[in-house]
Amino acid sequence: MFGRIALVGIGLIGSSLARVVRREKLADHIAISTRSASTLRRAEELGLGDSYHTDAAEAVEGADLVIVSVPVGASGTVAQAIAGALKPGAIVTDVGSTKRSVIDQMAPHVPHGVHFIPGHPIAGTEYSGPDSGFAALFEDRWCILTPLPDTDAAALDKLKAFWRACGSDLDEMDPDHHDRVLAVVSHLPQLISYNIVGTASDLETVTESEVIKYSASGFRDFTRLAASDPTMWRDVCLHNKEAILEMLARFSEDLASMQRAIRWADGDKLFDLFTRTRHVRKSIIEAGQDVEVPNFGRQSAKRGESQT
Amino acid sequence: MFGRIALVGIGLIGSSLARVVRREKLADHIAISTRSASTLRRAEELGLGDSYHTDAAEAVEGADLVIVSVPVGASGTVAQAIAGALKPGAIVTDVGSTKRSVIDQMAPHVPHGVHFIPGHPIAGTEYSGPDSGFAALFEDRWCILTPLPDTDAAALDKLKAFWRACGSDLDEMDPDHHDRVLAVVSHLPQLISYNIVGTASDLETVTESEVIKYSASGFRDFTRLAASDPTMWRDVCLHNKEAILEMLARFSEDLASMQRAIRWADGDKLFDLFTRTRHVRKSIIEAGQDVEVPNFGRQSAKRGESQT
Numbered sequence: 082m083f084g085r086i087a088l089v090g091i092g093l094i095g096s097s098l099a100r101v102v103r104r105e106k107l108a109d110h111i112a113i114s115t116r117s118a119s120t121l122r123r124a125e126e127l128g129l130g131d132s133y134h135t136d137a138a139e140a141v142e143g144a145d146l147v148i149v150s151v152p153v154g155a156s157g158t159v160a161q162a163i164a165g166a167l168k169p170g171a172i173v174t175d176v177g178s179t180k181r182s183v184i185d186q187m188a189p190h191v192p193h194g195v196h197f198i199p200g201h202p203i204a205g206t207e208y209s210g211p212d213s214g215f216a217a218l219f220e221d222r223w224c225i226l227t228p229l230p231d232t233d234a235a236a237l238d239k240l241k242a243f244w245r246a247c248g249s250d251l252d253e254m255d256p257d258h259h260d261r262v263l264a265v266v267s268h269l270p271q272l273i274s275y276n277i278v279g280t281a282s283d284l285e286t287v288t289e290s291e292v293i294k295y296s297a298s299g300f301r302d303f304t305r306l307a308a309s310d311p312t313m314w315r316d317v318c319l320h321n322k323e324a325i326l327e328m329l330a331r332f333s334e335d336l337a338s339m340q341r342a343i344r345w346a347d348g349d350k351l352f353d354l355f356t357r358t359r360h361v362r363k364s365i366i367e368a369g370q371d372v373e374v375p376n377f378g379r380q381s382a383k384r385g386e387s388q389t
Numbered sequence: 390m391f392g393r394i395a396l397v398g399i400g401l402i403g404s405s406l407a408r409v410v411r412r413e414k415l416a417d418h419i420a421i422s423t424r425s426a427s428t429l430r431r432a433e434e435l436g437l438g439d440s441y442h443t444d445a446a447e448a449v450e451g452a453d454l455v456i457v458s459v460p461v462g463a464s465g466t467v468a469q470a471i472a473g474a475l476k477p478g479a480i481v482t483d484v485g486s487t488k489r490s491v492i493d494q495m496a497p498h499v500p501h502g503v504h505f506i507p508g509h510p511i512a513g514t515e516y517s518g519p520d521s522g523f524a525a526l527f528e529d530r531w532c533i534l535t536p537l538p539d540t541d542a543a544a545l546d547k548l549k550a551f552w553r554a555c556g557s558d559l560d561e562m563d564p565d566h567h568d569r570v571l572a573v574v575s576h577l578p579q580l581i582s583y584n585i586v587g588t589a590s591d592l593e594t595v596t597e598s599e600v601i602k603y604s605a606s607g608f609r610d611f612t613r614l615a616a617s618d619p620t621m622w623r624d625v626c627l628h629n630k631e632a633i634l635e636m637l638a639r640f641s642e643d644l645a646s647m648q649r650a651i652r653w654a655d656g657d658k659l660f661d662l663f664t665r666t667r668h669v670r671k672s673i674i675e676a677g678q679d680v681e682v683p684n685f686g687r688q689s690a691k692r693g694e695s696q697t
Contacts, residue, residue: 203603203605203606204605205606206683206684207670207683207684208683213683222605223602223603223605225603258594261594261595262595262599262600262603263603263606265588265589265592265595265600265608266589266599266600266603266604266606266607266608267603267606267607267608268607269585269588269589269608270585270606270607270608270610270611271607272644272647273581273585273611273644274607274610274666275647275662275663275666276640276643276644276647276662277577277578277581277640278666278669279643279662279665279666280573280577280636280639280640280643281573281574281577281669282665282666282669283639283643284573284639286566286569287566287569287570287573289669289672291570291574292570292573292574292669293669293672293673293676293678294531294676294678295511295531295533295570295571295574295575296574296673296676296678296679297511297512297530297531297678297679298511298513298571298574298575298578299574299575299576299578299579299582299614300573300574300575300577300578301673301678301679302578302582302610302611302613302614303578303581303610304666304669304670304673304679305610305670305679305684305685306607306610307663307666307667307669307670308666308667308669308670308671309663311659311660311663311664311667312660314659314663315656315659315660315663318650318651318659319651319654319656319659322651322652322654325651326648326651326652328588329644329647329648329651330648331588331591331592332584332585332588332644333641333644333645333648335584335587335588335591336580336581336584336637336640336641337641339580339583339584339637340634340637340638340641342626343626343627343630343633343634343637344630344634346627346630348623348626348627351619351622351623351626351627352619352620352623354583354584354587355583355615355617355619355622355623356619357587357590358582358583358586358587358590358612358615358616359615359616359619361586361589361590361597361600361601361612361615361616362515362612362613362615362616363616364597364601365601365604365609365612368601368602368604370601370602370604370605370609371604371605371609371612371613371687372687372688375514375515375516375521376514376515376613376685377613377684377685377686377687378685378686378687378688379679379680379685379686380680380686
């Protein structure tokens, strides 16, 4: 599909891309670049690419497709670093969780004749780094592209075909709308998870070892997201600030209202609140976005047997 | 192990108990009781017991072990109803998520010579009703007993042996401490899940179908708990009010502090907050309380293949 693909950043997303590009034979040459010498060495040990570069400009030289997979706060620096080395006609895309900020950071540096098409695969796990990637990460997951008004139609089609070959379903969205949608489906759950795990770690009357021991009663679900990469999430907070603050404000208002219902023992209100959320789970399962089995189909941690 | 076991309430917990008692041959006779005629009929269709009763007093007559598995708000009514029919020397226990309130509701009704030992198996799924139970529910899960100061040692040993035969690990705890521990590991996560799903359903600029479509980016994790039984959770809120309000207050304070760090773009503070929660996940996995695989080992919803 492509001659040379350059992957700038080789964490969970970058290394999953490397693996699926190899498996699906989507490029003749995979050039891998990361600032960290030790991460680059690890990528080489894993045999993820054909060439390895600490200098991103060197990696993108002659590349037909450049995929930037770095924390969103680093997008501008990367764009500046690679701008001069980009081949005319090349496609440059990214995988960042915020889109307006990435466009503001990258677009000014992309030279005329190079096609910059921002993107965001809705896929991931709580793990990070080149060891955590796997070729099936994008299968049956949405990939949202947020093309700019002057985006070349042929280049857009080519990028869509690439993501389809990785197993993704494609969507297009306005960048600002993307940022609002992701603030609620991704950034808010993430921050709430970090927060609840923090709150539980700070108690005086309940020990952390008790919290861990009895975590299967609900708490453990939140610790998964709270184990995610802190650098990535710091950057998301700084680069989607307005939408995130709006969602946090709504969440807090709703929580205050629930708190009041508990204090005044308003059982009917609590029952209503707890009833109206049930159908959302059902819709998510019907949409193929989660599994129908109890407890996410978790296996028993000790015996390796299904809990269902 | 027992002659007759009476199960008062035949939802997720009660019906799981029926199944494991049968599998492990822990009783000669399983008497099942529930107020709802249709639920009782369903239990009979499933062949969960040996006798079926809408009258709880009838079920507990001659029983050596009585297990009350009803929403905690119904504990008092059940205790009153069965008190006169309890056999001298019988053990009465419960499985409620709050312990102080259950003791206050039930203990006054239990006649002299009957052993009342409150309990709480830390096990469950987001499903409810007699169809949702399964014999392995309690395997490798903690069961907390909160014996009263005058509890008979032999009766306590017998109840412990019963739970061990169901696959559980046993713990003892003071009832008030139990209620504080559960407020943080179970009740807070549950309320936060209900709240975030509610908030996401109420947006004007993002549609519910968008929330569902892109839920795999984090939100879907919360919808599992938010699909839990509303009656059970209304009762928990009403019967562990003080501890829950305390945990919600702490959570809200911490969230306000995080919100402020986002508003003022305090990247270092955010990075610290997001780093210190990582080890909790690690400890939970080491304690055998969750699986080590990414995404809880979820299978792909569409293809039935592992995502890892």
